[in-house]
Amino acid sequence: MKDLGSLSYFLGLEVISTDDGIYLSQAKYASDLFAGAGITDSRTESTLLEPNVRFTPINGTVLDNPTLYRQLVGELIYLTVTRPDIAYLVHVLSQFLSAPRTIYYAVVLCILRYIKGTLFHGLYFSAHSSLSLRAYSDADWAGDPTDRRSTTCYCLFLGYSLISWRAKKQTFTARSSTEAKYRALADTTA
Template identity: 50%
Template sequence: MDLPPGLPNQNNKVCKLLKSLYGLKQASRQWFEKLSNSLISYGFSQGKSDCSLFIKKSTTSFMALIVYVDDVLLASDSLQDIELLKKFLDEQFTIKDLGPLKYFLGLEVARSHTGISLCQRKYTLDILQDTSLIGSKPAAFPMESNLKLAIDDSAPYEDPSSYRKLVGRLLYLTITKPDIAYSVQVLSQFLAKPTVNHHKAAIRVLRYLKATPGQGLLFSSSSELQLKAFSDSDWASCIDTRKSITGFVVFLGNSLISWKSKKQATISRSSAEAEYRALATTTCEIQWLLHALQDL
């Protein structure tokens, strides 16, 4: 690193860092290494399917902890173990306890006897407010089923950066709204040179969100521990590349836990080939979920 201001300029001299500084390339890696080493020393084991998942099992209790940068979610069947772990983490890092999970990274969490509900109502309303569509007329569905968007199907949109920002926010919204996954996947293909028609299609998605801002996911408390998956694909639907689109959903019992809508990497020469590619992608997702369930 460069010498800090105030030190005499000496040729062929460098500074040795005694600790990682915030904002450096290696800072995030050093932080996660310190946090994971502390958790492992406490008795946690790191998940094999997800390195941000930590699990601690004993004869009397079970504890799962998941990390996103410096935000931590903790679940356990023992309140005493939770309090002991929070005390340990506070001694190591000086944490801020936000109490029972209600709001996390834009996700609103509600619990009842029927299960756990996830939605992004506030996040959705913020998007509508920022785009001045809070008073718009709601739409019944996010995108016309026969709509085929292309790269150069209309005049260029005057503000490409705002289109990219909007699509990025919609991508994060698909965490709890699988019903817009296909529409957002289509819109994200035109970030380089968005046109007026692309922007109109994005506005249609926002009008659909206006009708369902609080709609989300429900993880039922009575779900069976059985994975069920459904996959599908179209064939050569992309006008520009003639690539097919893979779509799948995975349920744990009757709770939706994973989904995807994505353009396939290669061109399929038949509808059967496109279906098999979609099935292979779905199988990979199921395999990862099985490893995650085995960790838990």
């Protein structure tokens, strides 16, 4: 066995260690993703999506070749390892892998342009933060227009460092916003 020194790059994750903490990023992975998607222009997006946009399986026309869409969504799923800011929208787009449509592909390109503008965003784990564990959860109520199911979102912090997050459609139909939020809280603590 040979000592290769401190970790700097592993499975698409860039690791920068300092005395103050560890920074994780996927900037190189994202740059390779732009090339694969054919995004060569310098245009970027400052936000992911307009608020209150709803996606349904009948928006737009079906893509002739869904392979690129599926590949890009899969790569975006891996990118959520260090980019919790895109987790919810990638979760929504992954629901349309069986019959992707043109409007969803346009949203994928919008996400890629947003990532291009925020390329070096990532996770920072401070060496000096407290060891207090905090959790936040939320849920919409009947947010999916097709099956009326709610979506749970949560994030866990250790000190000031984000250590876990999730966006997931609930497996049942909540009868009230209180029930949806209660289930989100239960999922957070499970």
